Amino acid sequence: xxxxxxxxxxxxxxxxxxxxxxxxxxxxxxxxxxxxxxxxxxxxxxxxxxxxxxxxxxxxxxxxxxxxxxxxxxxxxxxxxxxxxxxxxxxxxxxxxxxxxxxxxxxxxxxxxxxxxxxxxxxxxxxxxxxxxxxxxxxxxxxxxxxxxxxxxxxxxxxxxxxxxxxxxxxxxxxxxxxxxxxxxxxxxxxxxxxxxxxxxxxxxxxxxxxxxxxxxxxxxxxxxxxxxxxxxxxxxxxxxxxxxxxxxxxxxxxxxxxxxxxxxxxxxxxxxxxxxxxxxxxxxxxxxxxxxxxxxxxxxxxxxxxxxxxxxxxxxxxxxxxxxxxxxxxxxxxxxxxxxxxxxxxxxxxxxxxxxxxxxxxxxxxxxxxxxxxxxxxxxxxxxxxxxxxxxxxxxxxxxxxxxxxxxxxxxxxxxxxxxxxxxxxxxxxxxxxxxxxxxxxxxxxxxxxxxxxxxxxxxxxxxxxxxxxxxxxxxxxxxxxxxxxxxxxxxxxxx
Amino acid sequence: xxxxxxxxxxxxxxxxxxxxxxxxxxxxxxxxxxxxxxxxxxxxxxxxxxxxxxxxxxxxxxxxxxxxxxxxxxxxxxxxxxxxxxxxxxxxxxxxxxxxxxxxxxxxxxxxxxxxxxxxxxxxxxxxxxxxxxxxxxxxxxxxxxxxxxxxxxxxxxxxxxxxxxxxxxxxxxxxxxxxxxxxxxxxxxxxxxxxxxxxxxxxxxxxxxxxxxxxxxxxxxxxxxxxxxxxxxxxxxxxxxxxxxxxxxxxxxxxxxxxxxxxxxxxxxxxxxxxxxxxxxxxxxxxxxxxxxxxxxxxxxxxxxxxxxxxxxxxxxxxxxxxxxxxxxxxxxxxxxxxxxxxxxxxxxxxxxxxxxxxxxxxxxxxxxxxxxxxxxxxxxxxxxxxxxxxxxxxxxxxxxxxxxxxxxxxxxxxxxxxxxxxxxxxxxxxxxxxxxxxxxxxxxxxxxxxxxxxxxxxxxxxxxxxxxxxxxxxxxxxxxxxxxxxxxxxxxxxx
Numbered sequence: 001x002x003x004x005x006x007x008x009x010x011x012x013x014x015x016x017x018x019x020x021x022x023x024x025x026x027x028x029x030x031x032x033x034x035x036x037x038x039x040x041x042x043x044x045x046x047x048x049x050x051x052x053x054x055x056x057x058x059x060x061x062x063x064x065x066x067x068x069x070x071x072x073x074x075x076x077x078x079x080x081x082x083x084x085x086x087x088x089x090x091x092x093x094x095x096x097x098x099x100x101x102x103x104x105x106x107x108x109x110x111x112x113x114x115x116x117x118x119x120x121x122x123x124x125x126x127x128x129x130x131x132x133x134x135x136x137x138x139x140x141x142x143x144x145x146x147x148x149x150x151x152x153x154x155x156x157x158x159x160x161x162x163x164x165x166x167x168x169x170x171x172x173x174x175x176x177x178x179x180x181x182x183x184x185x186x187x188x189x190x191x192x193x194x195x196x197x198x199x200x201x202x203x204x205x206x207x208x209x210x211x212x213x214x215x216x217x218x219x220x221x222x223x224x225x226x227x228x229x230x231x232x233x234x235x236x237x238x239x240x241x242x243x244x245x246x247x248x249x250x251x252x253x254x255x256x257x258x259x260x261x262x263x264x265x266x267x268x269x270x271x272x273x274x275x276x277x278x279x280x281x282x283x284x285x286x287x288x289x290x291x292x293x294x295x296x297x298x299x300x301x302x303x304x305x306x307x308x309x310x311x312x313x314x315x316x317x318x319x320x321x322x323x324x325x326x327x328x329x330x331x332x333x334x335x336x337x338x339x340x341x342x343x344x345x346x347x348x349x350x351x352x353x354x355x356x357x358x359x360x361x362x363x364x365x366x367x368x369x370x371x372x373x374x375x376x377x378x379x380x381x382x383x384x385x386x387x388x389x390x391x392x393x394x395x396x397x398x399x400x401x402x403x404x405x406x407x408x409x410x411x412x413x414x415x416x417x418x419x420x421x422x423x424x425x426x427x428x429x430x431x432x433x434x435x436x437x438x439x440x441x442x443x444x445x446x447x448x449x450x451x452x453x454x455x456x457x458x459x460x461x462x463x464x465x466x467x468x469x470x471x472x473x474x475x476x477x478x479x480x481x482x483x484x485x486x487x488x489x490x491x492x493x494x495x496x497x
Numbered sequence: 498x499x500x501x502x503x504x505x506x507x508x509x510x511x512x513x514x515x516x517x518x519x520x521x522x523x524x525x526x527x528x529x530x531x532x533x534x535x536x537x538x539x540x541x542x543x544x545x546x547x548x549x550x551x552x553x554x555x556x557x558x559x560x561x562x563x564x565x566x567x568x569x570x571x572x573x574x575x576x577x578x579x580x581x582x583x584x585x586x587x588x589x590x591x592x593x594x595x596x597x598x599x600x601x602x603x604x605x606x607x608x609x610x611x612x613x614x615x616x617x618x619x620x621x622x623x624x625x626x627x628x629x630x631x632x633x634x635x636x637x638x639x640x641x642x643x644x645x646x647x648x649x650x651x652x653x654x655x656x657x658x659x660x661x662x663x664x665x666x667x668x669x670x671x672x673x674x675x676x677x678x679x680x681x682x683x684x685x686x687x688x689x690x691x692x693x694x695x696x697x698x699x700x701x702x703x704x705x706x707x708x709x710x711x712x713x714x715x716x717x718x719x720x721x722x723x724x725x726x727x728x729x730x731x732x733x734x735x736x737x738x739x740x741x742x743x744x745x746x747x748x749x750x751x752x753x754x755x756x757x758x759x760x761x762x763x764x765x766x767x768x769x770x771x772x773x774x775x776x777x778x779x780x781x782x783x784x785x786x787x788x789x790x791x792x793x794x795x796x797x798x799x800x801x802x803x804x805x806x807x808x809x810x811x812x813x814x815x816x817x818x819x820x821x822x823x824x825x826x827x828x829x830x831x832x833x834x835x836x837x838x839x840x841x842x843x844x845x846x847x848x849x850x851x852x853x854x855x856x857x858x859x860x861x862x863x864x865x866x867x868x869x870x871x872x873x874x875x876x877x878x879x880x881x882x883x884x885x886x887x888x889x890x891x892x893x894x895x896x897x898x899x900x901x902x903x904x905x906x907x908x909x910x911x912x913x914x915x916x917x918x919x920x921x922x923x924x925x926x927x928x929x930x931x932x933x934x935x936x937x938x939x940x941x942x943x944x945x946x947x948x949x950x951x952x953x954x955x956x957x958x959x960x961x962x963x964x965x966x967x968x969x970x971x972x973x974x975x976x977x978x979x980x981x982x983x984x985x986x987x988x989x990x991x992x993x994x
Contacts (some may be wrong), residue, residue: 120865231758261728262759368617437699
């Protein structure tokens with residue numbers, strides 16, 4: 001699909017829409033300008049795209065029919081789940097000449113939970129099922145679906161898998177990939193690939209499933225999945241603590257891992273400037289905030305006595321108060337108290353947005369180098385961008401921080417807006433230097449140039465070849481993840497890097 | 498690489514060996530007939546292949562040089578770790594006309610442990626490091642590398658990853674794939690692909706790593722890896738129990754999962770005929786064997802009181818004695834006792850071999866269907882192969898059984914030998930019917946025909962296309978995993994299906 005063939009006459013437009021309606025039913029081909037506009041805006045409301053129509057198929061066969069039709073008619077297709085991608089992975093490229101020929105394929109009608117096998121510990125779902133409903137269904141069956149992140153009330157399973165979403169429980173349960181045993185995928189040529197395995201050991205051939213997971217709709221459209229359920233913990237102990245200094249996080253984390261092993265189910269690091277907007281908005285911190293704080297969960301199973309657990313935790317932490325690792329800590333033993341502590345963490349993005357926003361970097365660095373990375377980056381900020389206010393928080397346990405950077409009050413809350421690209425570059429260069437990832441849990445989406453600037457050309461070459469195997473014409477989510485075809489139109493104004 | 502160009506004159510042979518010696522040093526090009534013969538025999542000693550030479554490179558660059566040379570000289574390359582593949586994945590195809598042009602690439606010299614990052618919980622190793630040494634190094638650093646299987650004293654990390662090995666701890670820690678964060682791979686064209694990530698969140702592009710893991714050396718040669726270490730448990734409680742009946746295993750497993758969550762680190766099912774040869778060889782069972790037995794581990798962390806743990810386990814199991822789920826149980830609370838119980842399980846393969854051997858099927862079926870699969874298969878055995886003695890054991894927790902089938906004493910211990918292919922087919926057909934895998938943890942290796950008979954042709958087509966991307970000339974491990982090129986020579990006598 002080349003940008004040279006992307007014009008479309010009004011006559012062609014009407015004919016294509018009629019042919020799509022013949023296939024899906026007119027109700028499922030949405031041409032209402034308002035609805036198209038809403039679905040063409042990314043979740044961070046930064047890039048307004050356009051599209052020919054929204055399609056809402058009801059079956060994998062209809063998805064297949066759409067892809068065959070798109071291929072024949074020189075249309076491109078953007079698969080869209082809950083449209084919660086923060087990197088433009090599910091919305092059209094603004095101003096792209098391809099937009100007149102873009103179909104947004106929404107999976108929302110294919111949202112059934114098809115079954116739970118309690119003995120196998122698996123749930124079979126359609127791709128449009130909303131994550132929160134899947135979590136609830138698992139709990140009702142006495143099991144846990146552990147993938148959990150802010151957008152879970154809107155995000156769909158298909159999108160979660162396409163983006164290989166992360167979240168707060170990765171330290172214990174891994175990314176979306178690890179919690180999925182099988183998928184059904186419609187290929188660009190309309191063939192349906194059945195990889196709906198529900199076994200935990202399967203070495204019968206290459207691992208195709210994990211190639212589609214994390215490919216953000218560029219290699220195929222995920223239409224069904226077999227999810228791996230975990231044992232449901234009986235409860236959790238949640239701790240909000242202030243650290244003596246940044247480096248203390250290492251000792252605290254290794255102590256907890258050693259002490260509690262798989263009970264450590266979340267471990268978040270929060271810097272003071274990230275928490276301050278939450279406090280300013282009226283929330284009360286349970287302890288005096290220090291420069292660096294942590295929030296962590298220790299889960300326990302049915303067999304355990306929560307009080308004995310809490311007691312042993314207090315014993316394990318007490319030397320850390322003595323040696324200055326910890327300054328203060330609040331321990332929540334009821335779920336209500338735990339939720340109150342988590343609210344402080346969960347409200348950071350909203351409070352920060354209200355207070356002027358910031359430059360967002362979704363990066364990871366090996367845990368063992370994370371403190372050095374923060375220190376070195378902060379030094380560069382002081383000399384190269386003294387206006388900058390780091391508002392760091394995120395998943396220390398996974399080495400994944402939301403390395404978000406606002407501007408100091410003196411410079412005005414929106415000062416950062418003129419410096420986004422240069423700051424992204426500075427941060428990404430440091431990430432690469434420390435062996436980290438410039439797209440840790442949110443995906444690549446429109447950040448193609450970031451990958452082109454930071455990745456080994458050999459890896460990019462192989463990615464393009466793989467895209468060529470699965471979608472030779474480039475009809476799936478063009479201009480996302482990796483440039484394919486080579487001449488795919490890129491919005492020069494897209495400052496995602 | 499086509500079989501038509503596989504003849505080799507003595508003059509050519511000597512020239513090629515000389516050129517290889519020039520590149521690697523004569524000491525690392527082994528042409529001794531005895532050594533070649535040993536390295537060309539698969540670990541089950543069933544298929545004696547041949548090769549031109551064994552090569553022992555010392556660096557990834559030398560591996561790259563070998564692959565470039567092989568490509569130019571129309572040679573093929575079989576990467577070999579500890580040569581413990583049970584499916585012919587690391588040895589030449591007997592009688593293949595390619596053998597005169599086959600180089601066996603041994604990674605044994607590249608066996609260093611390059612470093613441990615205790616805070617990150619990772620270990621960087623060369624591919625030739627032996628698994629047991631890696632486990633020991635992790636323990637010395639206070640961590641656990643959880644992949645564990647019978648051949649661990651010989652198996653190398655590269656082979657473990659190439660085969661995506663399983664073992665006894667998959668129920669808790671997953672396959673080899675899950676315990677590896679990054680790899681270095683030498684591609685067929687001699688380029689070195691650096692995927693040596695050591696972060697747990699990385700969505701910067703397609704998941705190339707997991708394509709190489711499990712590809713059994715057909716897509717590239719793994720030369721280094723970053724391994725993910727887990728928290729080291731403080732100890733374990735091991736239970737050997739007899740079940741009231743086969744179906745009781747489901748209730749026991751779900752009870753334990755619910756009770757202990759991630760503490761359940763191993764769960765094996767053992768049928769009486771699998772244990773009998775071990776008893777006959779002089780081992781004592783701690784309880785009266787029943788038709789179906791289980792052996793499981795519950796691990797505990799530092800924070801826990803082992804005695805309180807054991808007590809709560811006794812409480813949790815006691816209703817299962819009352820309702821007939823369990824007939825009897827022996828609980829080991831010391832490591833010595835635990836090891837004695839595990840010896841019973843570990844000696845099954847050796848004892849069975851000594852008592853006449855059997856037909857081996859490495860299969861998995863979703864746990865929720867595993868009992869029905871066993872029951873239905875046993876019914877078919879009674880009518881279709883009344884001579885057959887099922888000697889089943891394996892990893893129930895993963896739905897993965899060593900569905901091994903000997904012959905009843907009346908028919909003589911080796912009676913099964915004449916019926917291998919037909920019994921493989923019967924079992925594999927049932928596995929497919931129950932949604933399982935015909936190559937669960939040992940890999941595909943030479944079982945190409947099994948995949949061709951049981952897999953969706955679309956999946957096979959995609960596998961071939963992927964092989965074409967990474968190794969267009971087909972110089973890597975030809976005739977293994979998937980037929981590529983199409984005309985690759987297959988030994989018609991290879992009854993691996």
